[in-house]
Each structure stands twice: as structure tokens, then as C-alpha cells.
Amino acid sequence: MSIVRHWSREVLDGRGYGDYQSMGMSGGQYDILREVVDAARAVRRQGTRNVDMLTERQAREGCTAWYRSGGPGEGPWR
Template sequence: MGSGPAPWRAAATAATTALLAAALLGCAGPDPSGTRPATAPAPAAPEKLCTDLIVHWAGVILEAGENPGDDDAGHLDYQSMGLSGGQNDILLAVLADARAEQRAKGPTAARELTAREAQRRCAERYRSGTPTGGPWQ
């Protein structure tokens, strides 16, 4: 075996970094008229960031399942995906439902269910603010 990370791990890490950066920082530029300085957008709400991460990684994992030779997500753990333990619990539950939906109704239905369930479960998780219990909870 060669040395260094597998190409899929580097691509997955880059995708996670880009997703997190876009969600947290946004894309603000200077005022087109040049009269006001650029302002930083507000960070994404925790439930929105959670939903975006779950939908992204569920899609990657479901797609890898459709192509058995592709194991891009098969060796990623929740921390390398940028998820907390609680977010990983949501991902696993959403994946279980999405896989059943995919078998019954196909990939489009599975993606739709993933988006709905991720939003519902993340909203529930963050309904009272950020969960406590440690930085990765």
C-alpha cells in the first residue's frame, strides 16, 4: 500500500472544510457602490448547519452504496465528517430510514426523505439552543 491518505479521504476532507467554511462564514463582499465596507454575515444557525451536514454526508454514503466499488464514505468516522456525536446519531437514524426508502421507492425518494428527516431531527436537537455536555455533543 502507498503512503499518505487515500484520495477519497482528501476529497471528503476538502468537501467538509468547504461546507463548514461556507456555512459559518458566508460569502460577503464589498458594497457594489463602494460606499460601505464589507460586513461579515451572521453565522449559520446550528440547526441549519446540522441539516446541511447530515444531508451532505447521507448523500455521499447513499451514493457510495449505489456503487459498490466506491467506498468513499465507508471508512470515514463522524469526526472526519465534521459531526458531533449527537449529529452522528441523527445521521445514522436518517440513513436507516433513507436506505429503506431507497429500496422501496428509489433514490429520489430517499434524498427527499433525507432532507425532511435531517431538518426535523436537527430542529428538534437544537430547539433549546446548543446542546450541552461537551464540545462534540
């Protein structure tokens, strides 16, 4: 979760995207990152200031769901 949170802040602050591997992420984490960033940008356009809470919550929920079902490895994450 922390890597998704970190890169979502970087991207939202205009410090760019990269290849997910160069960011040290798995494909699943990168998918979560894109969803988080898209949602945060939509909220910013509406004038909401507290984007950090949104990105934190969505990163946590996305990673929890991804790893609960086993994610990229074998078996569920606990």
C-alpha cells in the same frame, strides 16, 4: 442540518462512512445521520425513488429537535 444532509448523500452514494469527528460532526449530528441513512436505505429497498426528499426532511426534523432542546450547548436553539 446541511452537514447531515451532505454526509447522508455521500453515504448513500457509497462514498463511505468515517469517524464522526473526521466528518466534522458532533455525536448528536452523527446519531441523526445514522437514522436518516437507515430510513433512506429502507425506502430504497422498497423501490421508492425520491430518497432526497426523505433525507432532506429527516435531517431538518432531526436537527431541529436536537437543537431545540439545547443540543450540545447551553439553552435552546432558535
